[in-house]
Amino acid sequence: xxxxxxxxxxxxxxxxxxxxxxxxxxxxxxxxxxxxxxxxxxxxxxxxxxxxxxxxxxxxxxxxxxxxxxxxxxxxxxxxxxxxxxxxxxxxxxxxxxxxxxxxxxxxxxxxxxxxxxxxxxxxxxxxxxxxxxxxxxxxxxxxxxxxxxxxxxxxxxxxxxxxxxxxxxxxxxxxxxxxxxxxxxxxxxxxxxxxxxxxxxxxxxxxxxxxxxxxxxxxxxxxxxxxxxxxxxxxxxxxxxxxxxxxxxxxxxxxxxxxxxxxxxxxxxxxxx
Amino acid sequence: xxxxxxxxxxxxxxxxxxxxxxxxxxxxxxxxxxxxxxxxxxxxxxxxxxxxxxxxxxxxxxxxxxxxxxxxxxxxxxxxxxxxxxxxxxxxxxxxxxxxxxxxxxxxxxxxxxxxxxxxxxxxxxxxxxxxxxxxxxxxxxxxxxxxxxxxxxxxxxxxxxxxxxxxxxxxxxxxxxxxxxxxxxxxxxxxxxxxxxxxxxxxxxxxxxxxxxxxxxxxxxxxxxxxxxxxxxxxxxxxxxxxxxxxxxxxxxxxxxxxxxxxxxxxxxxxxxxxxxxxxxxxxxxxxxxxxxxxxxxxxxxxxxxxxxxxxxxxxxxxxxxxxxxxxxxxxxxxxxxxxxxxxxxxxxxxxxxxxxxxxxxxxxxxxxxxxxxxxxxxxxxxxxxxxxxxxxxxxxxxxxxxxxxxxxxxxxxxxxxxxxxxxxxxxxxxxxxxxxxxxxxxxxxxxxxxxxxxxxxxxxxxxxxxxxxxxxxxxxxxxxxxxxxxxxxxxxxxxxxxxxxxxxxxxxxxxxxxxxxxxxxxxxxxxxxxxxxxxxxxxxxxxxxxxxxxxxxxxxxxxxxxxxxxxxxxxxxxxxxxxxxxxxxxxxxxxxxxxxxxxxxxxxxxxx
Ligand code: HEM
Ligand SMILES: [Cu+2]
Ligand SMILES: [Cu+2]
Numbered sequence: 001x002x003x004x005x006x007x008x009x010x011x012x013x014x015x016x017x018x019x020x021x022x023x024x025x026x027x028x029x030x031x032x033x034x035x036x037x038x039x040x041x042x043x044x045x046x047x048x049x050x051x052x053x054x055x056x057x058x059x060x061x062x063x064x065x066x067x068x069x070x071x072x073x074x075x076x077x078x079x080x081x082x083x084x085x086x087x088x089x090x091x092x093x094x095x096x097x098x099x100x101x102x103x104x105x106x107x108x109x110x111x112x113x114x115x116x117x118x119x120x121x122x123x124x125x126x127x128x129x130x131x132x133x134x135x136x137x138x139x140x141x142x143x144x145x146x147x148x149x150x151x152x153x154x155x156x157x158x159x160x161x162x163x164x165x166x167x168x169x170x171x172x173x174x175x176x177x178x179x180x181x182x183x184x185x186x187x188x189x190x191x192x193x194x195x196x197x198x199x200x201x202x203x204x205x206x207x208x209x210x211x212x213x214x215x216x217x218x219x220x221x222x223x224x225x226x227x228x229x230x231x232x233x234x235x236x237x238x239x240x241x242x243x244x245x246x247x248x249x250x251x252x253x254x255x256x257x258x259x260x261x262x263x264x265x266x267x268x269x270x271x272x273x274x
Numbered sequence: 275x276x277x278x279x280x281x282x283x284x285x286x287x288x289x290x291x292x293x294x295x296x297x298x299x300x301x302x303x304x305x306x307x308x309x310x311x312x313x314x315x316x317x318x319x320x321x322x323x324x325x326x327x328x329x330x331x332x333x334x335x336x337x338x339x340x341x342x343x344x345x346x347x348x349x350x351x352x353x354x355x356x357x358x359x360x361x362x363x364x365x366x367x368x369x370x371x372x373x374x375x376x377x378x379x380x381x382x383x384x385x386x387x388x389x390x391x392x393x394x395x396x397x398x399x400x401x402x403x404x405x406x407x408x409x410x411x412x413x414x415x416x417x418x419x420x421x422x423x424x425x426x427x428x429x430x431x432x433x434x435x436x437x438x439x440x441x442x443x444x445x446x447x448x449x450x451x452x453x454x455x456x457x458x459x460x461x462x463x464x465x466x467x468x469x470x471x472x473x474x475x476x477x478x479x480x481x482x483x484x485x486x487x488x489x490x491x492x493x494x495x496x497x498x499x500x501x502x503x504x505x506x507x508x509x510x511x512x513x514x515x516x517x518x519x520x521x522x523x524x525x526x527x528x529x530x531x532x533x534x535x536x537x538x539x540x541x542x543x544x545x546x547x548x549x550x551x552x553x554x555x556x557x558x559x560x561x562x563x564x565x566x567x568x569x570x571x572x573x574x575x576x577x578x579x580x581x582x583x584x585x586x587x588x589x590x591x592x593x594x595x596x597x598x599x600x601x602x603x604x605x606x607x608x609x610x611x612x613x614x615x616x617x618x619x620x621x622x623x624x625x626x627x628x629x630x631x632x633x634x635x636x637x638x639x640x641x642x643x644x645x646x647x648x649x650x651x652x653x654x655x656x657x658x659x660x661x662x663x664x665x666x667x668x669x670x671x672x673x674x675x676x677x678x679x680x681x682x683x684x685x686x687x688x689x690x691x692x693x694x695x696x697x698x699x700x701x702x703x704x705x706x707x708x709x710x711x712x713x714x715x716x717x718x719x720x721x722x723x724x725x726x727x728x729x730x731x732x733x734x735x736x737x738x739x740x741x742x743x744x745x746x747x748x749x750x751x752x753x754x755x756x757x758x759x760x761x762x763x764x765x766x767x768x769x770x771x772x773x774x775x776x777x778x779x780x781x782x783x784x785x786x787x788x789x790x791x792x793x794x795x796x797x798x799x800x801x802x803x804x805x806x807x808x809x810x811x812x813x814x815x816x817x818x819x820x821x822x823x824x825x826x827x828x829x830x831x832x833x834x835x836x837x838x839x840x841x842x843x844x845x846x847x848x849x850x851x852x853x854x855x856x857x858x859x860x861x862x863x864x865x866x867x868x869x870x871x872x873x874x875x876x877x878x879x880x881x882x883x884x
Binding site: 001005039045053061064071074081086105115119196202208229230236 | 361363365440441448452455541542545547548559593595596600602624632633636640644648650651652654655657659660664683684693696698699700748752759770775778781782785851853854855856861
């Protein structure tokens with residue numbers, strides 16, 4: 001029975017490793033490769049940590065298995081061997097404090113750039129730093145998007161903090177140009193929400209009373225999921241929206257169409273609601 | 275260093291003993307008892323009851339995730355109004371109350387309340403806690419808290435019983451601050467806040483008592499560095515509790531003031547929810563997050579450190595070996611507690627707080643993995659070269675170590691801020707904290723119950739049933755929670771009543787079904803534990819004072835110890851871990867055994883051999 005338990009404790013880490021190994025093949029893994037440059041760096045960091053932690057995981061579980069197996073032998077019927085009377089080892093303590101400390105410090109320092117680039121405004125890409133492309137306002141339970149619109153010649157206007165008559169609106173449908181960084185201003189009308197683009201690895205809470213700039217870049221044109229990641233009430237799960245990344249020209253055409261549509265019936269709300 | 279404890283009568287002179295040796299009556303003895311052992315056992319049974327209840331709530335959550343919008347078998351009839359389905363309102367309530375019950379009514383009170391109470395006086399050689407009446411009150415304040423949480427299920431004007439508090443266990447404003455924000459944000463949220471405040475009162479009473487008792491009432495010879503790690507852990511936990519808890523209580527009162535008096539500590543101006551009048555404002559919801567996590571991060575250690583201490587003691591005993599690196603173990607406990615105060619912001623990386631601040635929180639958080647790692651190495655070191663006994667106690671303790679490794683390692687992913695951007699508020703987080711809170715703490719608790727049960731009731735628990743319980747729980751646990759890492763990596767957010775609404779999550783349904791089935795298996799396995807407890811209390815084989823041949827002072831007292839615990843004041847000659855010392859016939863060495871050529875006093879001999 002003792003041997004059974006040792007094997008039992010060794011079996012599950014192996015199973016865990018196996019499951020992680022096959023997980024990508026079953027799609028139990030990231031929703032596709034990161035669709036943004038920053039997302040790729042996040043994934044790289046994830047894999048780096050995954051390698052380090054896997055080594056530690058295997059090492060510690062194997063050590064556990066070893067001490068269990070030998071410890072089981074010592075208590076076998078007929079074995080006279082007593083436990084090793086030891087209160088520890090100063091050298092080992094020093095080693096297993098310093099080495100992990102070094103590894104952890106490395107992890108801590110290594111990631112700072114990515115974070116700075118993502119969140120610290122002075123490290124945002126120059127071209128978007130002061131030029132939000134839209135204002136995204138979360139509310140129970142939808143996303144409202146306000147674009148600054150275009151002037152008579154079709155040139156994009158700057159986004160103003162307050163709504164303007166020229167603004168264009170959509171609900172649950174965020175269109176941005178792909179292949180270049182864009183920035184949105186994130187707000188909420190009511191409780192807290194969180195702006196989550198899983199494929200782009202972007203997440204930012206929308207906090208009542210704050211306007212938070214968020215930048216991202218969709219490398220490829222396409223449609224991506226946009227959902228809410230902070231509990232906002234019973235309908236939290238259904239704050240389903242999409243991010244449409246498209247080429248610069250088709251994005252501009254889309255804006256023109258939106259403008260035309262909006263001016264046609266003269267109502268501020270557009271009709272893309274579900 | 276230590277003081278001789280006053281006699282039982284002078285300490286507990288609150289009327290109990292006014293009649294000399296008269297029987298004090300059933301009520302005073304078993305209900306409103308001031309005896310730390312009875313209080314500990316009361317806490318134990320109460321928290322086990324709550325564990326079952328919290329488990330049911332969790333199964334409700336799991337049901338919905340596996341079979342969304344399908345009528346729940348059997349339990350569906352309790353909410354027939356909705357056709358037995360889990361509505362989204364009901365779902366938010368389920369996970370809110372599941373977490374609330376598990377954290378505030380199970381894990382915290384089972385460690386500090388049940389084991390802290392039962393073990394502290396026994397392990398330091400005192401006859402009771404420093405303040406027995408306060409101790410009794412700390413238990414009895416649990417009940418109003420339980421009532422308040424219970425009331426929150428039902429007292430929710432206009433919304434009926436299926437819309438209890440629904441702002442999550444973290445209760446972030448404005449969801450929790452504006453009455454109109456959600457069906458559960460009304461009266462239900464108020465009762466929830468009252469409940470949290472009351473459990474806080476209960477914990478505070480306990481922690482004052484533990485600190486005082488450990489500082490002042492140690493037996494002669496029980497120096498600080500002869501204390502078992504359980505006691506060190508309880509001591510450090512009590513300090514954590516005492517410093518962190520007032521912040522939560524204050525925050526709770528502020529939130530109540532926001533709700534009842536319109537103070538707007540957490541509410542900014544101009545917010546409109548559900549067409550109510552705009553808020554007056556001036557406040558900041560982030561303030562709540564800071565205050566809440568200033569308590570609740572240390573609290574996750576309040577939910578772990580005592581189990582770490584207990585497991586250390588049990589591993590040493592079942593390996594028949596001294597603790598590997600006793601002092602590093604103490605220092606790492608202290609380091610975890612100290613660092614624990616400066617890492618709260620890691621719950622707020624995506625919250626919009628100053629990103630530079632996020633960076634400092636990141637560094638401190640990553641560093642807290644260090645003392646955690648040192649502890650793991652020392653546990654393995656403790657078993658290394660041991661003569662291991664594979665019983666229920668050992669299995670659960672090894673389970674603790676094995677699971678804690680996973681929880682500690684997943685913490686590093688989340689502590690890396692850029693990675694946390696992605697995995698924050700996904701199932702990866704849920705996986706992480708279940709590995710530490712269930713995988714580690716709860717297995718530690720199962721081990722602790724089995725280990726100290728003989729001292730509590732004078733009888734042993736059934737070994738085969740105990741092992742079967744461990745086997746099924748361990749399998750069910752990993753089946754339920756390991757896949758959550760993958761769900762998180764796949765981007766499945768937590769707290770979603772229906773994740774499959776989003777096409778990129780649709781394919782995760784079968785995996786969720788597998789997890790739910792594992793959870794149900796695990797739930798059933800708990801009846802083995804309950805059955806084992808109930809049976810063993812009355813019919814388990816009787817045991818002597820020291821069935822495990824352990825060293826601690828508690829094993830010198832009779833099983834179960836009478837009022838006042840020890841027949842004579844125990845004197846402590848060494849640390850609690852001198853197992854397998856060379857030159858001795860036995861492989862254990864009671865802390866009370868006088869050194870030198872062994873002229874045993876009759877009491878000692880009796881204690882050692884019975
Ligand atoms: C190795 C050390 C640990 C590290 C580095 C670590 C790191 C973290 C981080 C960064 C988060 C926040 C993640 C997020 O929400 O985005 C977190 C959440 C959490 N951790 Fe840990 N952790 C560690 C150990 C523990 C332990 C020992 C416990 C409990 C005994 C614990 C319990 C929790 C809980 C309950 C949450 C989630 C709270 C919630 O959002 O509801 N952690 N941890
Ligand atoms: Cu939400
Ligand atoms: Cu934390």
